[in-house]
Amino acid sequence: MILDIDKLSKRYGSGELVLKELDLHISGSGITAIIGSSGAGKSTLLRCINRLVEPTSGSITLDGVELTALQGAALRNMRRSIGMIFQNFNLIDRLSVMENVLSGRLGFVSFFQAASRRYPQADIDKAFGLLERVGLQDYVNKRADTLSGGQRQRVGVVRALMQEPKVLLADEPTASLDPKTSVQILELIGDISSELGLPVLLNIHNVAQARQFAQRIVGLRFGTIIFDGAPADLDEAALDSIYEGTAGTGDEDDWTPIRRRDEVPGAGDLVEDRA
Amino acid sequence: MSVTLPPESRRWRKPPAIANPYARYALFAAVAAYLVWAVASLELSWARIMTGIPRAVQIFSRAFPPDFSRRGLMIDGFVESIQIALVATLIGVVLSLVLGILAARNVVPRAVYLVGRAIISIARSFHPVIVAIIFVKAVGFGPFAGILTLVIYSIGFVGKLMAEAIEEIDPGQVEAVRASGAGFFKVLTYAVFPQVLPRQVGLSIYQLDSNLRASAIVGIVGAGGIGGTLMNSFRRFDYDFSLAILIVMIVIILISEALSGRIRGALT
Amino acid sequence: MTGYHWQRYTFAQRMWRYLAYLATVAVMVWAVKDLDIYWPWVKDAPVQIADLLGRMSPPKLENLRQIGSALIETVHIATIATLLALVLAVPTAYIAARNTTPNQALLWLGRFIVVSTRSVNTIIWALLFVAIFGPGVVAGILAIAFRSIGFVGKLMAEAIEEIDKRQVEAIQATGAGPAKVVLYGIVPQVLPAFFAVAILRWDINIRESTVLGLVGAGGIGLILQSAIDLFDWRTVATVLIAILGIVILGELVSAALRRRVL
Numbered sequence: 001m002i003l004d005i006d007k008l009s010k011r012y013g014s015g016e017l018v019l020k021e022l023d024l025h026i027s028g029s030g031i032t033a034i035i036g037s038s039g040a041g042k043s044t045l046l047r048c049i050n051r052l053v054e055p056t057s058g059s060i061t062l063d064g065v066e067l068t069a070l071q072g073a074a075l076r077n078m079r080r081s082i083g084m085i086f087q088n089f090n091l092i093d094r095l096s097v098m099e100n101v102l103s104g105r106l107g108f109v110s111f112f113q114a115a116s117r118r119y120p121q122a123d124i125d126k127a128f129g130l131l132e133r134v135g136l137q138d139y140v141n142k143r144a145d146t147l148s149g150g151q152r153q154r155v156g157v158v159r160a161l162m163q164e165p166k167v168l169l170a171d172e173p174t175a176s177l178d179p180k181t182s183v184q185i186l187e188l189i190g191d192i193s194s195e196l197g198l199p200v201l202l203n204i205h206n207v208a209q210a211r212q213f214a215q216r217i218v219g220l221r222f223g224t225i226i227f228d229g230a231p232a233d234l235d236e237a238a239l240d241s242i243y244e245g246t247a248g249t250g251d252e253d254d255w256t257p258i259r260r261r262d263e264v265p266g267a268g269d270l271v272e273d274r275a
Numbered sequence: 276m277s278v279t280l281p282p283e284s285r286r287w288r289k290p291p292a293i294a295n296p297y298a299r300y301a302l303f304a305a306v307a308a309y310l311v312w313a314v315a316s317l318e319l320s321w322a323r324i325m326t327g328i329p330r331a332v333q334i335f336s337r338a339f340p341p342d343f344s345r346r347g348l349m350i351d352g353f354v355e356s357i358q359i360a361l362v363a364t365l366i367g368v369v370l371s372l373v374l375g376i377l378a379a380r381n382v383v384p385r386a387v388y389l390v391g392r393a394i395i396s397i398a399r400s401f402h403p404v405i406v407a408i409i410f411v412k413a414v415g416f417g418p419f420a421g422i423l424t425l426v427i428y429s430i431g432f433v434g435k436l437m438a439e440a441i442e443e444i445d446p447g448q449v450e451a452v453r454a455s456g457a458g459f460f461k462v463l464t465y466a467v468f469p470q471v472l473p474r475q476v477g478l479s480i481y482q483l484d485s486n487l488r489a490s491a492i493v494g495i496v497g498a499g500g501i502g503g504t505l506m507n508s509f510r511r512f513d514y515d516f517s518l519a520i521l522i523v524m525i526v527i528i529l530i531s532e533a534l535s536g537r538i539r540g541a542l543t
Numbered sequence: 544m545t546g547y548h549w550q551r552y553t554f555a556q557r558m559w560r561y562l563a564y565l566a567t568v569a570v571m572v573w574a575v576k577d578l579d580i581y582w583p584w585v586k587d588a589p590v591q592i593a594d595l596l597g598r599m600s601p602p603k604l605e606n607l608r609q610i611g612s613a614l615i616e617t618v619h620i621a622t623i624a625t626l627l628a629l630v631l632a633v634p635t636a637y638i639a640a641r642n643t644t645p646n647q648a649l650l651w652l653g654r655f656i657v658v659s660t661r662s663v664n665t666i667i668w669a670l671l672f673v674a675i676f677g678p679g680v681v682a683g684i685l686a687i688a689f690r691s692i693g694f695v696g697k698l699m700a701e702a703i704e705e706i707d708k709r710q711v712e713a714i715q716a717t718g719a720g721p722a723k724v725v726l727y728g729i730v731p732q733v734l735p736a737f738f739a740v741a742i743l744r745w746d747i748n749i750r751e752s753t754v755l756g757l758v759g760a761g762g763i764g765l766i767l768q769s770a771i772d773l774f775d776w777r778t779v780a781t782v783l784i785a786i787l788g789i790v791i792l793g794e795l796v797s798a799a800l801r802r803r804v805l
Binding site: 079092 | 707709712714716718719720723726727728731734
């Protein structure tokens with residue numbers, strides 16, 4: 001798998017550029033962790049790859065195919081080969097675990113099969129196998145919203161793997177989980193990545209975990225890459241250059257700003273007033 | 276790309292909403308049978324429907340363009356409907372408060388509560404048009420019958436919601452006032468009303484809007500308002516006038532609804 | 544030490560309250576004076592109402608068979624019309640919801656259908672359809688159905704607009720086409736609202752169907768109208784009691800359905 005991102009830019013409406021002519025080259029397998037403060041563009045970057053967000057300019061090629069030009073059925077076929085897991089799991093709450101897992105195959109089955117829930121036996125075998133792998137075989141017909149956060153994310157991982165993707169995009173998959181469960185999920189992603197030879201792009205704001213689980217770290221700051229290297233090379237100076245002076249706006253799901261508030265001019269006043 | 280564990284072959288179908296297959300098929304059969312019976316017994320004739328289409332075309336062509344020339348008549352009718360709605364809402368809302376108290380389990384003895392609830396249920400069950408006909412026969416044609424009709428209509432709706440609101444009040448507040456030695460009416464004023472009156476204002480405005488819609492139709496049976504004008508225009512085949520009335524009616528209803536929503540939003 | 548003074552409302556608040564009272568009173572006075580009310584009849588009203596109630600009792604039981612079958616016809620009209628309306632309201636809601644409508648033109652069309660069918664009362668629709676299709680149940684079914692399309696369409700469109708977009712996003716990311724995205728991403732989220740609205744509207748339609756006959760559109764209203772025309776007040780009483788019964792029955796069935804389905 002070779003993912004080539006070339007001069008990728010994204011502007012929302014008439015505002016500032018969120019991604020500024022970003023260049024990134026991903027090949028082989030392994031986990032590439034993308035770190036940076038909120039508003040740095042991590043989420044936008046991932047979503048540009050599978051076109052959930054439309055790039056403003058630039059090119060993205062996956063195994064030689066130009067992704068930014070795809071439309072209609074070709075776009076949907078491309079999405080099949082890109083799996084994605086989300087910070088809020090994004091499961092269909094009212095459907096069962098099995099239906100959520102099988103929905104990973106929606107790009108491959110007919111409308112009738114999807115509507116009647118009569119999926120090919122091969123898909124069902126695969127589903128059961130994966131659910132056993134993540135320890136959820138007893139939850140097959142339980143409604144997704146009865147599961148805990150960690151369980152839901154496991155279902156999310158299985159759903160993505162059902163697509164048999166070439167690459168996995170993980171958008172802050174542990175941000176909504178407690179520390180222990182976060183580690184479980186990251187370990188699962190790590191195991192899957194090495195077992196299947198599946199490259200993973202992992203947005204993560206916990207730098208320690210990024211260092212622990214990733215083979216490569218990319219640091220994003222205000223839409224440009226300012227660090228790209230091995231975890232061992234990520235020292236204090238590098239971290240400062242990624243995070244310094246960022247107040248955190250834009251990405252409403254990222255709580256990093258609260259940690260950094262004392263470095264923002266005037267934020268201290270706010271804290272005092274409330275006390 | 277292979278999975279690490281060997282897959283075991285298992286069948287899976289989505290579990291049906293009704294687990295018991297006999298119950299499920301019985302339900303399908305019952306529904307199908309009902310539909311067949313209903314359609315058959317209604318004597319729907321396609322011929323009738325087919326002849327309706329050209330007649331519909333004829334009516335619509337006569338309806339365009341809408342005739343606004345008889346403005347005076349229209350304005351009189353709409354003003355009368357609005358007046359009926361206003362008066363009926365005021366009277367109805369006051370009565371609803373009284374009836375709401377009488378139908379609240381936590382404020383009055385059980386016998387009174389049952390009677391109160393019964394009155395409200397009966398008031399709700401009858402369509403305002405039916406109530407209008409009865410009042411027209413009792414007190415004669417004209418807006419008075421319309422006002423009485425909408426008072427009943429308001430009681431049915433606002434009365435029920437007031438009773439429910441009163442039943443949901445914080446008993447602690449009632450207890451506190453009662454402990455100070457206050458009698459029934461003082462308890463009402465100081466412990467019950469402050470909790471439910473804000474809701475009542477919102478409900479009253481909603482009911483004013485509902486009454487405005489309803490007052491338009493009670494006129495069809497002679498209880499005053501634009502309904503009578505509309506009915507006459509249909510009877511006389513003045514479809515262009517009918518369309519004009521309908522257009523103005525829709526506009527007034529939309530304005531009233533928007534205003535009502537705005538005011539209620541500002542109150543909360 | 545000065546005497547303490549407490550008042551519930553500030554001066555400004557009191558002024559506004561007086562203004563509000565004054566305005567209400569003024570509007571009421573205008574409304575009542577301007578209305579063409581024949582006051583002697585108002586004074587006479589309690590007597591007249593009591594007289595009418597007296598003439599209605601005891602309710603006549605002779606025509607029970609006829610009333611019964613008319614009641615059943617009323618329920619049929621309500622049920623079939625509700626089903627018809629549900630089928631038509633779903634696509635209407637789809638195009639009337641900002642987040643699912645394919646284009647601006649269809650959005651306006653959907654909105655127009657919803658607004659116009661909601662704002663015209665069932666009885667008025669009945670008048671129109673009786674003029675087109677003649678007296679009978681066809682007019683009644685169409686009248687109830689048209690009014691219901693607006694009601695169901697508006698509530699469903701609101702439900703669609705309130706869905707969690709992230710679930711839809713996840714399904715899109717799997718490469719599913721638009722139909723399957725609706726099927727898995729939108730339908731499960733709006734299904735509870737759909738059933739609730741459907742049951743509610745059916746309940747309301749039972750009530751609405753009872754009056755269709757008064758303009759000739761079928762159902763028990765026909766019997767009611769003829770009884771009134773013949774001054775047969777005791778039959779009127781019977782019909783009213785029957786209507787009360789069917790409405791209460793409808794409410795019980797709706798409540799039971801709601802418990803089962805939701």
